[in-house]
Amino acid sequence: MESQTIIQYIASGKKTFSLEFFPPKSEKAIQQLQASSSELSKLDPDFVSITYGAGGSTRKSTFTYAEQLKADHGYKVMPHLTCVGHSKNELSEIIQQYQDAGFKTLMALRGDPQGDSQTFTPHPDGFQYANELVAFIKSTFPNFEIGVGGYPEKHPEAPSQESDIRNLKKKCDAGADFITTQLFYNNEHYFRFVDHCRSANIDCPIIPGLMIPTNLERVERFCNFCQAELPDSLKSALASAQGDAQALQAIGVDWTFQQVKDLLEQGAPGIHLYIMNQSKFMLALSEKLKEADINFHS
Ligand code: FAD
Numbered sequence: 001m002e003s004q005t006i007i008q009y010i011a012s013g014k015k016t017f018s019l020e021f022f023p024p025k026s027e028k029a030i031q032q033l034q035a036s037s038s039e040l041s042k043l044d045p046d047f048v049s050i051t052y053g054a055g056g057s058t059r060k061s062t063f064t065y066a067e068q069l070k071a072d073h074g075y076k077v078m079p080h081l082t083c084v085g086h087s088k089n090e091l092s093e094i095i096q097q098y099q100d101a102g103f104k105t106l107m108a109l110r111g112d113p114q115g116d117s118q119t120f121t122p123h124p125d126g127f128q129y130a131n132e133l134v135a136f137i138k139s140t141f142p143n144f145e146i147g148v149g150g151y152p153e154k155h156p157e158a159p160s161q162e163s164d165i166r167n168l169k170k171k172c173d174a175g176a177d178f179i180t181t182q183l184f185y186n187n188e189h190y191f192r193f194v195d196h197c198r199s200a201n202i203d204c205p206i207i208p209g210l211m212i213p214t215n216l217e218r219v220e221r222f223c224n225f226c227q228a229e230l231p232d233s234l235k236s237a238l239a240s241a242q243g244d245a246q247a248l249q250a251i252g253v254d255w256t257f258q259q260v261k262d263l264l265e266q267g268a269p270g271i272h273l274y275i276m277n278q279s280k281f282m283l284a285l286s287e288k289l290k291e292a293d294i295n296f297h298s
Contacts, residue, residue, distance in 0.1 A: 005145045006047060006078070006105055007177045010205045016270030017043070017296035018078075018207070021069065021277055022051040023061035029277070033065065034072075036279035041073040043286050046270070046296070049107055049147075049180075052080040055114055056090075063097060070102075078147060079103060082111030083133050087125040091133070095141050105145040107180065108133045108171075120157075131170040138175035148172075150179035150206060152193035156227045161193075165200050178205045180272050183222065185213065185255070186229050187262050205269040210259055212273070212281040213238060214252035253284045260285075261294060270296065 009016060019040060024030045037048075050066050052058055066079040079098060081091070098106065110130040113120045122128040127136065130148055137144055148171040151164060158164035168179070179202075184190055190208050197206060213219045216238040223230040234255055241247035260271050275282050289295075 005177075006147070007145055007205070009046060010178070010269045014046075015264060015268070015296045016046045016207060016272075018270065018272045019043075019045050019048045019282065020051065020209075020272060020274050021048060021065065023053060023058045023065045024277065025061075033277050036275070036277050037069055037073055037075070039279040040275075040282060041075070043282070044297075045075065047076040047078055047105070049078040049080060049272075052082045052109070052111070054084065054112065056082070056085040059094060063094075063101075066098075066103065067101060076105075077103065078105040078107055080107040080109060081133070082109045083122060083127040083130070084111035084114065084120075085123055085126075087123050088127075088136065089125070091126070091136065092140060095137060095144070099141055099144070104143070105147065106137060107147040107149070108137060108176070109149055118157075129167070129170070131167070131174045134171050134176050135174040145177045146175060147178050147180050148176040150181045150193065150197070151226075152181050152184045152189040152208075153226070153228050155182075156225075161196065165193075165196050165202070168197065169200050169202050172202050172204055176204065178207060178269075180207045181209045182226050182228065183209050183211045183274055184228050185219075185223070185234055185259070186231050187259055187266075189229065190263065190268070191266065207270045207272050208259075208263050208268050209272045209274060210256055211276070212252045212256045212285060214248045214281055216242065249281060249284060253281055253288060256285055257288045257292070260289065261292065264294065 024033045048069055050062055052062050062079055066077045069075045070077045108130055127133050134146055137146055150168055154161045154164045194206050237251045241251055
């Protein structure tokens with residue numbers, strides 16, 4: 001899909017399959033990223049993304065690993081960028097660097113509040129909301145395709161789903177080309193969210209983001225942080241398999257398999273997997289999808 005943008009690919013009727021990496025911080029984590037990105041290249045994802053760390057802390061490393069993922073494995077890479085701690089000039093420098101290096105798509109985000117604060121404080125010469133970053137990229141670097149975040153169970157700071165969707169519409173009106181969702185473990189939230197978006201005249205593709213649930217503690221932490229539902233049946237299955245790595249893998253992979261199957265059958269434009277730089281569970285999921293003849297590239 002090198003010549004096609006993500007949007008063109010989806011418009012051609014194909015379902016995207018994408019993976020999310022994060023920039024590693026320790027020597028061990030670097031090796032893990034290298035090993036997993038190498039192993040996962042055989043799955044031939046349509047694109048991969050690489051996150052941007054809190055407070056601009058990974059400005060350099062997001063770029064470095066975006067380049068590395070592209071050069072080492074030929075991945076089409078979508079780097080993330082947040083508004084946190086950056087002036088407009090700094091953001092412009094960063095985006096220019098990506099443009100010069102040949103990247104075509106960016107995920108534009110506001111970022112989370114810093115430290116213990118519950119409130120996001122923008123840089124005095126920066127942006128308060130992601131829609132402003134989207135508008136900035138579109139006006140200064142119009143050739144970039146732009147992804148934005150969406151929240152099937154609403155963003156934790158939003159007073160209501162309605163207001164969150166109104167704000168999501170601002171990102172689309174500012175020029176966002178597609179939406180990738182926060183993780184969810186109950187597909188009903190995604191389907192309702194898509195319906196609400198369509199009623200609000202949000203027309204762009206909404207790619208569901210999923211994480212394979214193989215570790216109860218981690219799943220609870222993420223669900224807590226994102227305020228996502230952790231279904232009782234998943235929670236009790238993971239709890240009853242504590243300490244049994246094989247059983248946990250089987251439960252998590254099967255849960256995500258069922259989610260993917262249902263999402264694709266009901267028209268989702270693709271699937272984005274939050275893999276936490278690990279390949280094992282993703283490879284097992286891919287096997288299961290293959291056995292069920294579920295193919296992304298057709
Ligand atoms: P926004 O769209 O700006 O929304 C933030 C809040 O403000 C929402 O409650 C919204 O309803 C409200 N709002 C938005 N616009 C307006 C407006 N114009 N007026 C009034 N209210 C408004 N974080 C990272 O640090 N690095 C990453 O790499 C990263 N990747 C992510 C990838 C995906 C797919 C997703 C879904 C999230 C990611 N995040 C990442 C987390 C994200 O930064 C946080 O969820 C953050 O709190 C909100 O970012 P946003 O871009 O959705 O913000």
